[in-house]
Amino acid sequence: MEGLQKFPPRPTGAGELFQLFRDGSPRTRASLVSETGQSRSTVAARIDALSAAGLLAPAGEATSTGGRPPSTFAFAPTNRIVLGVDLGATHARLAVTDLAANALASMQAPLAITDHPERVLSWVAETGTQLVTEAGRGLDELAGIGIGLPGPVDHTDGRPVNPPIMPGWDGTDVPDILHRLLGAPVVVDNDVNVMALGEHRTVCPDVQNLLFVKVATGIGAGVVMDGELRRGAQGAAGDIGHIAVPGAEQAPCRCGNTGCLEAVAGGAAIADVLRRGGARIDTTQDIVDLVRAGDIAAGQAVRQAGRDIGAVLAASVSMLNPSRIIVGGVLSGAGEHLIAGIREVVYQRSLPLATQHLRIVTSRAGSQAGVVGAATLVTDRFLAPHSIDALITVKEDA
Template sequence: MYLGQSKCGPKESWFTVLMEGLAKFPPRPTGAGEMFQLFRDGEPRTRASLVAETGQSRSTVAARIDALCGVGLLTPAGEASSTGGRPPSTFAFDPRSRIVVGVDLGATHARIAVTDLAAVPVSVLDEPLSIADGPQHVLGWVADTAAKLVAQAGRHLTDLAGIGIGLPGPVDHTTGRPVNPPIMPGWDGTDVPAALHARLGAPVLVDNDVNVMSLGEHRTICPEVDDLLFVKVATGIGAGVIMDGHLRRGAQGAAGDLGHVTVPGAEDIPCRCGNTGCLEAVAGGLAIVQRLRDLGADVHGTPDIVDLVRSGDVAAGQAVRQAGRDIGAVLAASVSLLNPARIVVGGVLAGAGEHLMAGIREIVYQRSLPLATQHLRIVPSGAGAQAGVIGAATLVTEQYLSPHNVDTLVSAQEDS
């Protein structure tokens, strides 16, 4: 649950106000939270237009606008055109009233962004970082870097609505703790939210990295697509599942773990999860690196594969295309099961372009039912490298700006 800063002093975070406020003033429906949702499209509105849109009385609308302005979510946006007499005032969502930190951690990289409440990045930093260095080192770097980016954006940590973070492994979304992550030694059960909250003083939401990437892609590139699979192809392979316009995590948060589905007809290549023939072991970045090394290529990581493909290396192109076919073999079953309207492919290996995409399309369209592929589009990510940080920020904004939490904010403001 979230509460915005209302009467916080310069050194008092909104989270402190939340804890104290909930003890004194239990949240109650105010109606302001529901009305605020109308403003999230960014369009200014007048009191009269809201009366017509909601069917509420003019006095009720005016009171709710005043309450939303009081907590900083709405701001005057000038005057509308007049048909005679004094022009009416307009009001609009003010996404600058708070900031969010979005964090995207991969196996070998880290990207952090400071965004506004519309999840629009204000500043972004991308650096190499090994998740295998362990939680103390990695989370320490995240906290230090986030604080620096917030300061560089001219804001303070007390302006933080929250921190969203994507991790490259299974996560219990309700606790924010990694659960037996194969490529994250030393992370199992780590209380990530507590560690970052202690350093930055804001609520922390944690999810699998592919889930947050799928959120970022959906919100920024194709919000009109209700049924979507986002497939990340990098060191590991995973998918985020958007169905009926919502992220679906499954019963234990393991939905979309494509990397550990057995590839039909694949060799019994050992996978770090303990099984053999898994998609990640057959077609992931490390598998392609090893295959190219066996052919004498000088490659050390997934980015090197992309560089070779772009330079026209035939062996690298063939290896990536075959990886696409293997991914397509697993995705074909997903298409028949879930019937998505779009499959979006992101991650480092997506930078190899049509070699990967052609392999995926070849098998998916060949093996899936015609009805399921009749309108199916398989495309590269439009959000690109920023999908993860935008999605991580969206985790926070969706909860912070929800009707219930806006009502909580307004209630505390009115009762304090």
């Protein structure tokens, strides 16, 4: 009946019981009996099974209320490791983390995504192996590999789909290639989705509805609604870089259309404007450096890009009503110029109700958002209730 308060279902199996521990707080058997409504013997058996699987460990004793202090148990995230990979148009970031996404070893390097997929992924596997060794761990401890790619990805099979800035990658079976090279399960998603996930989990887990906007060589958005990453039917949700900007019909985009947001406000578009004014621009970072050095033309170009992005985001705000827009990517390093342009238009064009509590801010996770999000893709799958139940069954049968 309407009006009745709804409560979440109580955990039943060991996998669901484990979800209570993912907040990092130690728990006693008695507190778990109270939280789950299960018998002491059932709770004790499931704690034993989770401990045998390496997912829980003793965490000392709780404060006694009389008699012997009860033992506590907590999530043991160091039992397995994850390789998180964030690939951009011109860079790569990799990190080995534990199951709580704490980095054990990390690196970043220039990398051209336009190189042949096999070459790029072989480099990822070789570099990832070196990082695992640097972290003092072995490949047999890998729970999985998470990777973000700078283009549309069919999230059902992890294959890129006609990615505009990744020639030769269309339909590449990225999960199969990396699995053959590293021997662990692979999860693939769009790079902006993994950045949105990383920012959400590490910086603002309490924000249930947000848009993460990456502004770099390309432009895209990750959508978090009701606390969950939303990909859409085929994984194309958030591809704002190829929404048409009013008045920009003649600007050609590398996707084959004209007037796309990326074609007028992406790093390449801003660089073209500045080059015509005599500036020497080789990379998107060069634009940021000019802005930070006080170059007036660069500051004006970035602010106008912000306005163009704001025009597209205003429609997204009215459609999705997020409480926060987080701007990341290389161009977010250009100080207030980009954010000011976005705010100017979004607050002007969106309905007052939609912007009443809306905050538009720069990413706090920064360059680590992508690798943390990529690692989180793996841990969410590895630590899902059904995965843990299957892991425990395998260990019991061994």
